[in-house]
Amino acid sequence: MSASEYYEVENVPLPAGIEGKVDALAFMPDGRLAVGSLEGGRVTLYDPESGEWQLFAEGLHEPMGMYAPADTSRELVAMQRPELTRLRDTNNDGFVDRYDTISDDFGLSGNYDEFGNGVAVDGEGNYYVSLSTAYGGPENEVRGELREDGLRFVRESAVPYRGWVMRIGPDGETTPWASGFRAPNGIANDDEGRVFVTDQQGEWVGTSPLHHIQEGNFYGFPSALIWDDTVDGYVPDMSANELDAMRTRPTVQFPHGEVGIAPTGLAQDTTEGGFGPFAGQLFVADFAFPHVVRVLLDEVAGELQGACVKSAVHGGRGGHRVVFGPDGDLWVGFTGRETNWQGGRGLKRVSWTGQTPFEVEGMTLTEDGFDLRFTKSVDAGTAGSTDPYAVTRYYYNYSREYGSDKHDVTDVSVTDATVSDDGRGVSLTLSELQPGYVHAMSVGGVQSDEGDSVLNPDLYYTLNRLRDGSTGNPQFD
Amino acid sequence: MADNISSRRRFLRTLPAVVGLTAGCQAPRLGTTPTDESTPTATPPEDPISTDLTLDPLSYHPTRARVIREFLPQASPASIAVGFPSERTATTQGYCFDAGPCRLRYAWAGDFISIPYVKDDGPAELGGKRYYRAQQGFPLRFGGDEHQPDAVEFQGYSLVDRLPQFRYEADSVEIRQLVRPLADGRGFEQTFEIPDLEQAVWYVPSEENGLSTDASAGKWSDGRLRVPADAAAEFTVTLEVQS
Numbered sequence: 001m002s003a004s005e006y007y008e009v010e011n012v013p014l015p016a017g018i019e020g021k022v023d024a025l026a027f028m029p030d031g032r033l034a035v036g037s038l039e040g041g042r043v044t045l046y047d048p049e050s051g052e053w054q055l056f057a058e059g060l061h062e063p064m065g066m067y068a069p070a071d072t073s074r075e076l077v078a079m080q081r082p083e084l085t086r087l088r089d090t091n092n093d094g095f096v097d098r099y100d101t102i103s104d105d106f107g108l109s110g111n112y113d114e115f116g117n118g119v120a121v122d123g124e125g126n127y128y129v130s131l132s133t134a135y136g137g138p139e140n141e142v143r144g145e146l147r148e149d150g151l152r153f154v155r156e157s158a159v160p161y162r163g164w165v166m167r168i169g170p171d172g173e174t175t176p177w178a179s180g181f182r183a184p185n186g187i188a189n190d191d192e193g194r195v196f197v198t199d200q201q202g203e204w205v206g207t208s209p210l211h212h213i214q215e216g217n218f219y220g221f222p223s224a225l226i227w228d229d230t231v232d233g234y235v236p237d238m239s240a241n242e243l244d245a246m247r248t249r250p251t252v253q254f255p256h257g258e259v260g261i262a263p264t265g266l267a268q269d270t271t272e273g274g275f276g277p278f279a280g281q282l283f284v285a286d287f288a289f290p291h292v293v294r295v296l297l298d299e300v301a302g303e304l305q306g307a308c309v310k311s312a313v314h315g316g317r318g319g320h321r322v323v324f325g326p327d328g329d330l331w332v333g334f335t336g337r338e339t340n341w342q343g344g345r346g347l348k349r350v351s352w353t354g355q356t357p358f359e360v361e362g363m364t365l366t367e368d369g370f371d372l373r374f375t376k377s378v379d380a381g382t383a384g385s386t387d388p389y390a391v392t393r394y395y396y397n398y399s400r401e402y403g404s405d406k407h408d409v410t411d412v413s414v415t416d417a418t419v420s421d422d423g424r425g426v427s428l429t430l431s432e433l434q435p436g437y438v439h440a441m442s443v444g445g446v447q448s449d450e451g452d453s454v455l456n457p458d459l460y461y462t463l464n465r466l467r468d469g470s471t472g473n474p475q476f477d
Numbered sequence: 478m479a480d481n482i483s484s485r486r487r488f489l490r491t492l493p494a495v496v497g498l499t500a501g502c503q504a505p506r507l508g509t510t511p512t513d514e515s516t517p518t519a520t521p522p523e524d525p526i527s528t529d530l531t532l533d534p535l536s537y538h539p540t541r542a543r544v545i546r547e548f549l550p551q552a553s554p555a556s557i558a559v560g561f562p563s564e565r566t567a568t569t570q571g572y573c574f575d576a577g578p579c580r581l582r583y584a585w586a587g588d589f590i591s592i593p594y595v596k597d598d599g600p601a602e603l604g605g606k607r608y609y610r611a612q613q614g615f616p617l618r619f620g621g622d623e624h625q626p627d628a629v630e631f632q633g634y635s636l637v638d639r640l641p642q643f644r645y646e647a648d649s650v651e652i653r654q655l656v657r658p659l660a661d662g663r664g665f666e667q668t669f670e671i672p673d674l675e676q677a678v679w680y681v682p683s684e685e686n687g688l689s690t691d692a693s694a695g696k697w698s699d700g701r702l703r704v705p706a707d708a709a710a711e712f713t714v715t716l717e718v719q720s
Binding site for chain 2 (some may be wrong): 015016017018039040041042044053054055056058059060061080081082083085086090091092093094095097098099100101104108109110114139140141142143
């Protein structure tokens with residue numbers, strides 16, 4: 001069966017006056033979808049019931065994320081370049097008439113690449129936003145302190161706190177929360193209040209990652225450290241191995257070209273089965289990769305790591321923002337632009353047909369291999385043999401170079417495959433497990449007991465820790 | 478030249494302090510709690526704002542101001558372009574309010590702005606020629622006409638009579654500023670609202686602009702306007718291009 005038999009993709013008609021660059025999405029409590037766009041800094045509201053569009057606000061400086069409070073449909077919180085802003089329609093005429101600055105406690109150099117991305121929210125009502133680094137020095141006035149050290153990098157952090165995730169309290173108190181991000185386009189929370197960020201391949205980022213954000217951590221892109229005075233030493237002169245000793249490794253790495261190129265927005269499947277058998281998992285859009293990518297998290301020794309796999313959702317390139325609607329559908333916004341952001345535009349609505357695809361639903365590390373959980377009962381003849389499984393491990397270099405090839409690529413033998421009693425699980429034993437490496441696994445030969453092949457058989461597990469908590473990092477150039 | 482006034486900074490110090498970002502005022506932020514003026518009403522106005530999606534947001538509108546946050550020339554990256562409603566002014570005009578230093582930076586006559594949606598093509602272009610540049614720094618002074626505030630804090634804006642009224646603080650003094658175009662001629666009037674002030678405020682105009690300056694309250698001395706505290710709750714300064 002093809003992917004279209006499991007998910008229907010509908011192009012949402014756009015009204016006259018809207019090109020369809022979608023840079024922010026949020027569902028309001030009344031069921032309308034708020035769509036933010038760089039086109040005039042507009043926020044429009046789309047009513048899925050009537051198909052009508054309405055202008056709600058305009059003039060925001062490239063809104064790249066929104067949050068809709070649960071208690072009103074006349075208010076949004078939007079992250080735009082210069083600030084996190086509360087938008088309110090106070091006189092109930094359907095148009096925002098009050099823009100309240102929640103926080104602008106960070107710098108702006110005026111560089112195009114300094115996007116402000118949002119908005120994740122934790123269980124205590126704190127907002128989280130991410131601040132992209134620059135791609136060039138300031139040519140005009142700046143906001144905030146200008147530090148020359150921050151200009152000594154490709155992708156600068158010359159003003160605070162470029163390359164950081166900021167926590168902003170409900171009262172506006174702003175805390176530099178975590179550092180080390182290059183172009184952290186996507187940021188979202190899950191239903192446990194955990195915050196996740198996607199970053200994009202480039203200098204110091206061998207392949208695009210997903211990070212689980214925790215206070216005080218450094219996630220690898222060095223220019224941000226200019227604003228962390230706890231760091232000993234002169235950051236621009238630090239070696240890769242010095243920086244690696246300080247960094248928190250990616251929760252999940254998306255192997256470049258195979259399961260992502262430039263990941264963007266992400267959303268947790270909160271539909272409780274309305275979108276198929278992947279409740280609770282993260283779905284990640286991508287500027288340049290045509291599939292939405294699914295993330296299978298695994299908690300190991302108290303930390304998250306896990307796998308990624310192409311999802312059955314193929315919406316084309318230009319994917320920018322994803323959000324799950326109250327009806328269980330996934331809405332994907334695209335933002336192809338005139339220059340380097342190539343791809344489609346507009347809004348797509350993805351609906352599960354009710355047919356369950358045969359996929360790997362979960363992938364968890366064991367002491368000597370991996371447990372796979374499938375969406376359907378497997379054929380014991382194929383799944384219980386080691387033949388359908390192929391595993392390769394490798395790592396991506398951590399250096400100032402742009403991106404990385406795969407290093408130390410090594411095949412790993414699968415020595416045993418045992419099907420679980422309920423028929424949906426398979427325990428695999430591997431000849432070795434190497435922390436610090438991506439373990440790429442193909443399960444293409446496995447069939448369901450109905451004869452289905454695995455729709456997306458290639459999984460990529462980022463193994464930072466073994467079950468006993470031990471790590472082992474390769475040395476970098 | 479950038480303003481010397483540092484924007485307000487209230488970072489929690491869970492990480493080390495950042496040099497140059499001074500601790501600011503401790504007043505609660507606006508925007509987290511509805512204020513008296515903004516309590517939502519259930520009844521929409523009889524004459525709602527036009528929200529026609531086909532209207533170009535980068536062109537003047539007959540009855541309401543266009544308010545676009547964008548990189549603008551010769552201003553901080555936190556600037557806001559405002560286009561006056563075209564029905565209210567004999568000459569189409571716009572101005573730049575800079576949310577970094579919290580002050581009006583300049584005004585121009587002509588078309589509104591154009592935005593280069595192309596990477597690295599610089600700030601937006603003004604659609605006309607600047608006729609006013611504010612070169613005096615922060616125009617309001619408290620505690621003496623030479624005393625510029627140590628810290629300012631942008632708090633947002635509201636649409637009042639379809640025009641943006643900016644809200645900000647200067648050394649913890651709450652200020653609202655509404656700019657209206659002159660119906661005739663070229664120029665504008667700035668209405669400042671500074672409630673509960675306990676001392677006089679000075680307004681210092683920019684020099685070398687060739688504009689006439691007038692005020693609704695206070696007294697001029699050596700080219701500077703002193704407004705007593707009891708008149709500062711609302712006063713208007715008018716700047717007009719001399720014909």
